Amino acid sequence: MTRGQDLLAGLGDRLAGLRGRITADAEMDKITWFRAGGTADALFQPADEKDLATFLKAVPEEIPITVVGIGSNLLVREGGIPGFVVRLSAKGFGEAELAAPTRIRAGAATPDKRVAALALEAGIGGFHFYHGIPGAIGGALRMNAGANGVETRERVVEVRALDRKGKVHKLSNADMGYAYRYSSAPAELIFTSALFEGFAEERDAIKAAMDAVQHHRETVQPIREKTGGSTFKNPEGTSAWKEIDKAGCRGLMIGGAQMSPMHCNFMINTGNATGYDLEFLGETVRARVLETSGIRLHWEIKRIGRFKPGHEVQEFLGQLL
Template identity: 65%
Template sequence: MSFPNLLELHPHLVEGIRGRLTANQPLSTVTWFRTGGPAQLMFQPADEDDLSLFLKKLPKDVPVLPVGLGSNLLIRDGGLEGVVIRLSAKGFGAIEEIGNGRIRAGAAVPDKRLAEAAAKAGLGGFAFYTGIPGGLGGALRMNAGAHGTETCQRMVELTAYDRGGSRHVLTNADMGYAYRHSSASGDLIFTSAVFEGVPQDEAAIRREMADVVEHREKAQPIREKTGGSTFKNPAGTSAWKEIDAAGCRGLTVGGAQMSEMHCNFMINTGEASGHDLELLGETVRARVLANSGIRLEWEIKRLGQFGAQEKIEPFLGQEGEAA
């Protein structure tokens, strides 16, 4: 499937732009699941000024979606209408110490790279990022966390651009952080953030980081095409326990499977479509609901249009009864 070429419909968009513009860019090349249809237009801005200019020029009725490393993203087979903005490491991947235990980092920085920079600076509190397979833009948006620490405990303030290209600085309090959630406006594109740690011996930090890596390698299917944790943990229990209890460990739909190693991880075993993966997820939700009455919430973001003849109802359309 392909969309009408936005660059042909709006040729003025390229004027003065220094970043890369690609019509009908396949998103299967940028998501960890390696599935999904194209973006109508992908824009990789050169820097903040380039991003601001493009947003000011883009017609207001064209949808915009920022995409980071694609680690927890499921793109449907019909693709994404509008513009996908993907921040480059060159323009948004800088890290610098700014004193008083603080580090400024670009939104394109991988989480584990921030952990490494903090360790070198002798700043504790960042080891948990070693085990999160994503970038800081996504971590800031969803309050990513692991091993008892969340992004909201380290982030001081961030810089963002709105749909009209205006710059904003948001404090931690402005973000309305909760478990795997922020209340920041969905049209904001985060470009950088300031984080604060605590002084700690580098050797001790690196032991913590090694423990995180060891746990991840033993417990998670990190060498598979996966999107990380599929569902949020419900209150008072763990998603994987409920999935296991419902008999869904190893469950398959087409080329998609709930991992045998960690059954809250969904994997593409080779040729899964976006439809296979989402149908598997909703099948799991329906079976958990029938087994325990718990309504699992997706942690993976599912975006875009279904392919031709495709449609999937939440909980397979049986929210009020056993599946």
């Protein structure tokens, strides 16, 4: 049997009654925007929050559970992902609605762009930056996603989540422990929805801000390539792309992976890159920037899963650790 078949067989009837979809040996390259990576032992797409809670209560704690969003900021290693991957369904977790004149409630699977669009419709300012982030709300909450000078933490009022036992938690903005591209909320929590607050603003002004975001993306970012967005976080006092450029890594290729010639903090799959190619390229860039500038770049892209034997990648390629 495959790893996935063995996992599901070992759980027997514990998963009986679930309404969501379970897929053994799920091909993650079909989910990630990089279009690369190995398989997950099993993929579960819950029908709704109640279904997710039932699943969490049924799966023993020793079995790993990894949560992914729409795959826009994700690199999956070729050795695959142990245990279950949970991907929230658009039907059960992808709705956004007005909760008050300047408040929006959105499910964790709601695309960031949808929240920006709803805010425009309702005349709520402060959400234009989501128009330029190609992800979903769950990921934005986890990593404090931001763009154009605005961050998620500026809009969050309350976050709803489930823990590993399926218990509901409500977290305030302070509970999320936000910092630059970071949240200290417990890693085991699966965010299911959030309440956001903006401010009243004229639709023309909101539309102009959204148009500016779109124009910026189209002119300086490789948005039509197979990419994971910004590869590294900006170091304090400088920009990641400037340090990458200074280290001579603009356009650098390893296998089918390349640092974009257009925006060198964007890593792209030129057609046949593997997860190994992409991660090895990223660590090569980190090593060269460290050597050139003395700066340790930190990944913004989330890397998950096992290394394929013989294809392990060391941080900074093992240098100066």
